[in-house]
Amino acid sequence: MVEVKGRSTRAERSRLLAIGEVAQRAGLATSAIRFYEANGLITSDRNESGHRRYRADVLRRVSFIKVAQRIGLSLSEIERSLATLPEGRTPTKRDWAKFATSWRPLLDERIALLESMRDKLDGCIGCGCLSLDACALYNPVDTAAQHGSGPRWLLGDTPP
Incomplete structure (x- = not known):
């Protein structure tokens, strides 16, 4: 989701990050940042030259996405969770606790499946x-x- 903005103040510009800065600080490729944006997981503004500019809080949102992926959630599952937040707000500690509670049954199911596969794997090899x-x-x-x-x-x- 891209929003084109008019002129911003010097203070606003100093708090905006270029896509390369976001990617570097998040430990991702710029293509991943564009992918997250194209899929509505994050948003950017455009400067007068048409370059993406991200508010600093996008780093917390990208971190949330990375952690959610790391625990095994798909992007569509992450997107559904983020969509429950008002106006694309960055998740807070309270939001994370709510999401973690709702994800627990899914994660428990996946853990049980992985444990079952692990326990049967040695019998399968031979x-x-x-x-x-x-x-x-x-x-x-x-x-x-x-x-x-x-x-x-x-x-x-x-x-x-």
Whole structure:
């Protein structure tokens, strides 16, 4: 979301950051900043030359996005959360607590799935199936077993 502004005061200009400054301080590529903006996660103003200028609080918003991604949330999940804030406001500590509470069931589900996969992974490595379609992690009923042992799909049997 881009908003074109008229002339700003010297104090306002000094508090605005160029896209390169935002990217450097956030530890991201400028393309990521543009991507976040194109997807409505952050906003910028345009100066008279048409260059993007970001308010300093965008750094907190980008940090929020990075942390949310790090814990496994998709951009659409992050966008839905940010959309609940009034007028694109940067999340506060209170907002984060509310989001964390709402995300907890989703994260618990993902953690349980990862733990299950981790616990089954060592059994999978030595089975010799060589087929994701026959793997108990992807094919819990093991329909390939009806064709015999070994890498059934690699031997020419057709997956259902």
